[in-house]
Amino acid sequence: xPRRIVTGIQGIGHRVIDSVWRLGYASRFFLLTLLKSGTxxxxxxxxxxxxxxxGVLSLIIIIVSGLFVGMVLGLQGxxxxxxxxxxxxxxxxxxxxxxxxxGPVVAALLFASRAGSAIxxxxxxxxxxxxxxxxxxxxxxxxxxxxxPRFWAGVISMPLLAALxxxxxxxxxxxxxxxxxxxxxxxxxxxxQGAVDFRYDIVNGVIKTFVxxxxxxxxxxxxxxxxxxxxxxVSGATTRTVVTSAxxxxxxxxxxxxxxxxxMG
Amino acid sequence: xxxxxxxxxxxLFVMAGVGALLVLALKVGNLGTYSAADSYTLxxxxxxxxxxxxxxxxxxxxxxxxxxTDIQFSTETYDALVIMSIDSRYQFPKDTFAxxxxxxxxxxxYIGLAAGGDDAMLKSGDKMMKTNSALVLEExxxxxLFNKASEGDGNEDAQKN
Numbered sequence: 001x002p003r004r005i006v007t008g009i010q011g012i013g014h015r016v017i018d019s020v021w022r023l024g025y026a027s028r029f030f031l032l033t034l035l036k037s038g039t040x041x042x043x044x045x046x047x048x049x050x051x052x053x054x055g056v057l058s059l060i061i062i063i064v065s066g067l068f069v070g071m072v073l074g075l076q077g078x079x080x081x082x083x084x085x086x087x088x089x090x091x092x093x094x095x096x097x098x099x100x101x102x103g104p105v106v107a108a109l110l111f112a113s114r115a116g117s118a119i120x121x122x123x124x125x126x127x128x129x130x131x132x133x134x135x136x137x138x139x140x141x142x143x144x145x146x147x148x149p150r151f152w153a154g155v156i157s158m159p160l161l162a163a164l165x166x167x168x169x170x171x172x173x174x175x176x177x178x179x180x181x182x183x184x185x186x187x188x189x190x191x192x193q194g195a196v197d198f199r200y201d202i203v204n205g206v207i208k209t210f211v212x213x214x215x216x217x218x219x220x221x222x223x224x225x226x227x228x229x230x231x232x233x234v235s236g237a238t239t240r241t242v243v244t245s246a247x248x249x250x251x252x253x254x255x256x257x258x259x260x261x262x263x264m265g
Numbered sequence: 266x267x268x269x270x271x272x273x274x275x276x277l278f279v280m281a282g283v284g285a286l287l288v289l290a291l292k293v294g295n296l297g298t299y300s301a302a303d304s305y306t307l308x309x310x311x312x313x314x315x316x317x318x319x320x321x322x323x324x325x326x327x328x329x330x331x332x333x334t335d336i337q338f339s340t341e342t343y344d345a346l347v348i349m350s351i352d353s354r355y356q357f358p359k360d361t362f363a364x365x366x367x368x369x370x371x372x373x374x375y376i377g378l379a380a381g382g383d384d385a386m387l388k389s390g391d392k393m394m395k396t397n398s399a400l401v402l403e404e405x406x407x408x409x410l411f412n413k414a415s416e417g418d419g420n421e422d423a424q425k426n
Contacts, residue, residue: 048275052275059278157282160286163282189292193294196293202286
């Protein structure tokens with residue numbers, strides 16, 4: 001019995017030490033990716049190829065979900081605001097909630113599950129089939145050749161996807177509120193323009209998406225690179241990418257929001 | 266390096282993303298409607314600004330002519346110093362009346378300018394002498410109750426007479 005307690009405590013300690021170890025390894029890996037990204041930035045064709053896979057192929061899901069999120073916001077916003085006779089403020093509500101929170105966060109969650117998981121699976125499978133080891137044998141650095149282009153493609157495409165998400169979402173809100181329900185079109189747009197500030201709302205939202213893009217792709221490439229080279233290992237790494245990125249997005253979002261929006265203005 | 270169809274798609278994607286950002290900035294945000302390029306500064310002291318905020322519009326006859334750029338508390342006069350930047354297309358006479366108004370019952374507060382009849386115009390950095398504070402609901406209710414009470418006294422007096 002006492003032996004079992006001891007092994008239990010040992011197990012907890014082992015897990016804690018192991019996760020700290022992984023965190024340190026991940027940080028070193030992140031720095032290494034940044035240091036070695038010079039070559040991949042010079043060979044921009046590599047990044048273009050990855051932009052196609054992470055950005056262009058994520059377009060459909062981003063556009064469709066942006067449209068539906070905006071339409072739901074329009075419906076719900078109208079439902080609540082019309083009780084106070086303020087239904088013309090529905091444009092303001094849709095635009096502000098999309099630009100500040102929903103656009104960056106939902107687009108990042110979709111991006112993590114669409115593109116992040118694909119990156120992890122690809123790199124993990126490359127490792128399992130010993131392609132990365134083969135590259136090293138040919139004196140090609142796998143971090144510079146495989147990891148860095150994927151990282152930068154993710155960082156570039158995330159803000160663009162989130163901007164598209166917000167723009168399409170606002171259009172969805174316009175469809176429901178103005179075309180379907182019949183809120184006055186002029187006050188829909190003018191109240192929105194009166195309330196949305198370029199620096200305070202739009203730039204802060206773009207900064208958020210940059211941070212999310214860095215976090216998601218850094219997690220995705222690390223999990224892929226660190227996966228155990230088996231089928232099971234790759235599937236576990238893919239799951240961890242989605243779970244860890246989702247938690248990182250929501251946690252970072254809270255931290256960034258508390259820095260950016262302090263109830264002024 | 267050869268051009269591929271992938272390049273075309275990536276180009277389209279980047280164009281769409283940048284286009285969405287531009288739409289957000291110009292159509293949704295206030296970047297297109299207001300530029301600080303040609304403007305001059307006016308200040309005014311208000312006894313009470315109520316819920317006026319920085320970036321609130323300055324309107325005259327309902328037309329937006331400028332924005333509030335800064336709100337400070339003046340320790341000399343113990344009231345609020347509001348600094349606003351006005352579009353230089355619009356000039357106002359020296360005796361222009363500035364009052365803090367509310368759009369709608371629960372809408373945002375803005376500064377309304379009512380032009381006076383003076384021949385001299387306000388210049389950049391000038392202070393508007395005639396200002397009118399925001400209506401604070403609690404004060405209004407308090408005054409209303411006070412008036413009601415004194416009105417009641419007046420009625421009793423009238424009945425006696």
